[in-house]
Amino acid sequence: xxxxxxxxxFRFGRYLGVVPFFVFSGLFLIGPALILAYRxxxxxxxxxxxxxxxxxxxxxxxAAYGMSIRLSLLTAVVGGVFGFLLAWAVSLGGxxxxxxxxxxxxxxxxxxxxxxxxxxxxxxxxxxxGVVTDLxxxxxxxxxxxxxxxxxxxxxxxxxxxxxxxxxxxxxLPALDGLKQDWREAAENLxxxxxxxxxxxxxxxxxxxxxxxxxxxxxxxxxxxxxxxxLTGGSIPLAxxxxxxxxxxxxxxxxxxxYAVAMGMVFIMALCILIxxxxxxxxxxxxx
Amino acid sequence: xxxxxxxxxxxTETEAPPAAAKASRFWAWIIFTIGALYFLVPLGATFxxxxxxxxxxxxxxxYRRLFEDSNFWPSFTESVVNAIAAILLSLLIxxxxxxxxxxxxxxxxxxxxxITLLPFVIPAVVLVFGLIRLYGRPPLLLTAxxxxxxxxxxxxxxTLSFPYMFRSVDNGLRAMDVRSLTEAxxxxxxxxxxxxxxxIFPNLRVALLSGALLTFAIVIxxxxxxxxxxxxxxxxxxxxxxxxxxxxxxxxxxxxxxxTWAAMGMIALVxxxxxxx
Numbered sequence: 001x002x003x004x005x006x007x008x009x010f011r012f013g014r015y016l017g018v019v020p021f022f023v024f025s026g027l028f029l030i031g032p033a034l035i036l037a038y039r040x041x042x043x044x045x046x047x048x049x050x051x052x053x054x055x056x057x058x059x060x061x062x063a064a065y066g067m068s069i070r071l072s073l074l075t076a077v078v079g080g081v082f083g084f085l086l087a088w089a090v091s092l093g094g095x096x097x098x099x100x101x102x103x104x105x106x107x108x109x110x111x112x113x114x115x116x117x118x119x120x121x122x123x124x125x126x127x128x129x130g131v132v133t134d135l136x137x138x139x140x141x142x143x144x145x146x147x148x149x150x151x152x153x154x155x156x157x158x159x160x161x162x163x164x165x166x167x168x169x170x171x172x173l174p175a176l177d178g179l180k181q182d183w184r185e186a187a188e189n190l191x192x193x194x195x196x197x198x199x200x201x202x203x204x205x206x207x208x209x210x211x212x213x214x215x216x217x218x219x220x221x222x223x224x225x226x227x228x229x230x231l232t233g234g235s236i237p238l239a240x241x242x243x244x245x246x247x248x249x250x251x252x253x254x255x256x257x258x259y260a261v262a263m264g265m266v267f268i269m270a271l272c273i274l275i276x277x278x279x280x281x282x283x284x285x286x287x288x
Numbered sequence: 289x290x291x292x293x294x295x296x297x298x299x300t301e302t303e304a305p306p307a308a309a310k311a312s313r314f315w316a317w318i319i320f321t322i323g324a325l326y327f328l329v330p331l332g333a334t335f336x337x338x339x340x341x342x343x344x345x346x347x348x349x350x351y352r353r354l355f356e357d358s359n360f361w362p363s364f365t366e367s368v369v370n371a372i373a374a375i376l377l378s379l380l381i382x383x384x385x386x387x388x389x390x391x392x393x394x395x396x397x398x399x400x401x402x403i404t405l406l407p408f409v410i411p412a413v414v415l416v417f418g419l420i421r422l423y424g425r426p427p428l429l430l431t432a433x434x435x436x437x438x439x440x441x442x443x444x445x446x447t448l449s450f451p452y453m454f455r456s457v458d459n460g461l462r463a464m465d466v467r468s469l470t471e472a473x474x475x476x477x478x479x480x481x482x483x484x485x486x487x488i489f490p491n492l493r494v495a496l497l498s499g500a501l502l503t504f505a506i507v508i509x510x511x512x513x514x515x516x517x518x519x520x521x522x523x524x525x526x527x528x529x530x531x532x533x534x535x536x537x538x539x540x541x542x543x544x545x546x547x548t549w550a551a552m553g554m555i556a557l558v559x560x561x562x563x564x565x
Contacts, residue, residue: 025406028419028446029450036414086320093312093313109552110327120526120530120541161326223412230530247420262414
């Protein structure tokens with residue numbers, strides 16, 4: 001018995017340095033999420049129930065979720081494709097170092113330039129009296145007669161791209177840098193055309209990263225509230241706007257349902273981050 | 289068998305055939321131009337609009353009016369103070385945690401990493417929803433007065449900065465040999481506060497600065513949380529301005545863009561690899 005290693009004792013001192021972090025996160029990050037989770041499972045008379053989640057099929061809720069998902073999907077795909085092309089243009093397209101560093105810095109700014117100022121900038125550009133709207137009118141095209149409106153689904157999608165492209169660019173640039181010159185040379189030595197190299201080598205290697213980042217963009221748009229609030233004020237039903245209205249006054253006439261809507265958002269966001277990190281880990285096998 | 293000591297002729301880097309390179313550069317420029325137009329036109333249009341506040345001439349009248357607006361400076365300074373408080377709070381929590389996890393509790397790293405990523409999982413509007421429900425009534429009543437709500441807001445902002453701050457500090461710690469530095473300091477008789485303050489913090493200067501600047505850029509114009517906590521900070525002020533004024537919002541958007549640009553530019557500046565020698 002004497003020689004057996006003693007079982008490690010739990011010593012509080014070992015954990016002292018991380019206690020403030022756990023307490024603070026518990027109070028201001030995990031606690032708020034847990035209370036929403038708890039309330040979403042509570043019936044009006046205080047018993048546990050899943051009724052609030054069954055009520056998610058409410059027409060208003062479905063409309064808001066549907067609109068949010070379509071908006072996020074559209075801006076993730078368009079932003080993802082164009083962001084990738086932009087990343088390709090400045091890394092492998094041969095545009096030179098200064099173009100690249102300029103665009104990278106700008107993307108850092110643009111990906112963080114959301115909310116009120118972003119909405120305002122687009123109002124001054126494509127709003128009813130925006131500069132571009134004016135310019136088109138002067139050229140004889142009445143933009144708002146063609147059915148376009150900045151304050152609609154398509155307008156909002158167009159604005160969201162301002163922070164979607166740059167995020168895609170910033171995540172994809174390192175991945176494109178990770179493509180090894182050897183692969184290209186090997187492919188060429190075996191007689192592959194540039195098209196074949198991209199289809200059979202580069203693209204499959206990049207695919208997990210591309211898909212993963214698009215999912216990240218989806219979550220980025222799905223959780224966005226400030227830009228949509230500033231631009232539309234709530235005239236478009238979106239999940240985040242619905243939650244906002246539920247905070248200010250019980251618009252759903254069912255507090256429990258509001259909590260379930262919030263938890264549904266957390267669930268979708270968690271799924272996005274999870275898939276993103278799995279795909280990112282997969283792509284690191286080749287590009288790490 | 290003889291081993292040749294003369295190196296084999298190394299193939300010079302095989303460039304793509306000129307025609308293909310030319311074509312790809314052409315497409316690269318097309319894509320770049322579309323991107324640049326998409327980004328620059330809204331900014332240009334906003335700037336153009338901001339110069340037209342005086343009928344008939346171009347000038348900086350909109351900016352003058354914005355800066356003279358009685359609510360501009362109070363809301364802006366309040367947001368700056370909130371941002372600085374959130375940054376300090378976040379540093380005070382994240383630096384010891386990242387240090388401790390690196391040095392003593394590597395097993396805890398995934399847990400800590402997971403928690404710091406939660407702000408990506410919990411959207412701001414959901415977070416403020418939870419905060420209001422948790423702190424809106426006794427025993428944890430914090431939303432009763434403006435100042436106690438403000439404390440809550442700063443705490444929420446500190447958590448928003450966790451993903452950036454932790455990653456930044458963690459990268460910084462990995463770049464130096466924490467264990468040797470700590471042991472060296474300990475053998476010279478330094479206690480924990482001294483080690484953190486005199487050894488770890490100075491070595492993390494770049495990581496801390498970039499984390500702090502990014503937090504500043506995110507928090508300074510934050511709307512959602514401030515709005516639902518009824519705080520008169522810069523974000524809600526800007527939202528009001530866009531509803532009540534015609535020209536000032538354009539000047540405001542340009543100013544906000546300049547602030548974000550300044551924060552990001554400073555990050556690029558401090559993280560630029562320094563030449564030694």
